[in-house]
Amino acid sequence: MQELLLTAARETIETELREAANLAERLNNDFIQACLLIQACRGKVIVSGIGKSGHIGRKIAATLASTGTPAFYVHPAEALHGDLGMITAGDVVILISSSGHAAEFRLIVPLLKALPVGIIAFTGNPHSPLGEAADYCINIHANKEACPLGLAPTxxxxxxxxxxxxxxxxxxxxxxxSEHDFARSHPAGSLGTRLLCRVGDIMRNAEKIPCVSDRATVTDALFELTRTGLGLVAITNADNKLKGVFTDGDLRRWLMKGGVITAAVQDAMTVPGFTLSAGQLAAEAQALFQQYKISAAPVVTEDGTLSGAINAHDIREAGI
Structure with missing residues (x-):
């Protein structure tokens, strides 16, 4: 039984690969013109098919929609009972039928031509009613189905x-x-997060920003480091303009050279310190952290006003 199963699986794969290999030579002017028709379309692309063709049609519509071509799937039977109203003049319709004899399409095609819309047929029989009625015919013929009965569309x-x-x-x-265009239609995916998420979307705000006055002491900065756990403290003047940063590393270096914690934080801070802007991509900020071997940064506006803070953990938590 095990050998039988493996043999059947291998034969299926080999048959489907062999049939698929024949497709490249069928790419002709109809394929080019069909693509140009879709590219010039100012409306929508509607994909329709019944049975297994319908399942594949749903996938084709989804792939088109996610790659820059507005598209959706309509079931042929539903189209004949009201959903044809979704299709308007100037749209392009892709009708899928391996035999080209789907009964529903015989009713639908004249209605589509009356709108009018562009019609592209995906069929294994270009000389079928569907193939001949379409503006452009894409030949998906298979000489042999992988199904041993030759019946199931494989x-x-x-x-x-x-x-x-x-x-x-x-x-x-x-x-x-581009990948940025792709991200806009996949905002919840990892790619969308990486290409669309900006520092301002995930940075810490308000009281979560570690910050002390430039008149504060190292002790004050130490307490603020402990309170927020960000790894740095922003040092600002009375106008909330960033003057420098004080990090865990600054504290260690200060103490090692004999500094006291009652000293002014200005004496121990790093000037001017690395900063980010809210408009930068979070993925860019992550790369900069790795490049400069730092783990956190204040976020400032163009005039140097402190507006937030972010660290590497915040970026990882955002899924980047």
Whole structure:
């Protein structure tokens, strides 16, 4: 039984890979024109398919939407019962049917042409009613399904998925879609956090900022270090302008050279000290911490006013 299972799995993979390898040679002018049609579209891209084609269609729509092409999926049956109202003139519709004979599309296509909208067919039969009715036909034909009965969409489903990815990636490159663009549609992911989160979004504010006056003593700064646990204290003047920073390292160096804790903190602080701005990316701040081998920094405005503080732990907690 174990050998039977492994043999069936290997044959499935080999068949699907063999069929997928034939796709590249089917990329023709219809593929180019379909991409140009989508690129020029000022509306939406609607993907539709039934059965396994519908499941693949949902994935294609999701990939397009996350890579710069506004897109969503509509079920053909639901389209015939009201959801066609989601489609308006100027949209582009991708209809998926391996056979090209889906009954629902025979009813839908004339309605789409009357709007009008651009129609792209993903089908394994370019000479089918769907293939001939579409403006552009993308050939996803599979000579052999991996299913031993030749019935379950396997190779053809993989071909559809691959061709959808090929179209999405081609459009990404044509639009110069960047990782920053990708992050805007994935704000909750790790990439979105890294590319969108700024120092001002996660820095410590108000009473959480470790800060003492430039008239304070080393003792005062020591208490503030202990209170906040940030690893540094910002030293400011009466106008809340940053004058310097006092860190755990400054304290150790001060004591080692014989300094007393009753001395003025100005004598022991680092001037001017490393600072960040609220508008900097948190990922950039993390890189700077590593570069300069520091673990915390005050955040200041352009005129040097103290506005916050942040350390490496805060950045890690934000998921960066």
């Amino acid at each position: 190779s053809s489903a993989v071909n559809t998925l691959i061709m959808g990815d090929a179209m999405a990636v081609a459009l990404m490159r044509a639009r110069n879609f």
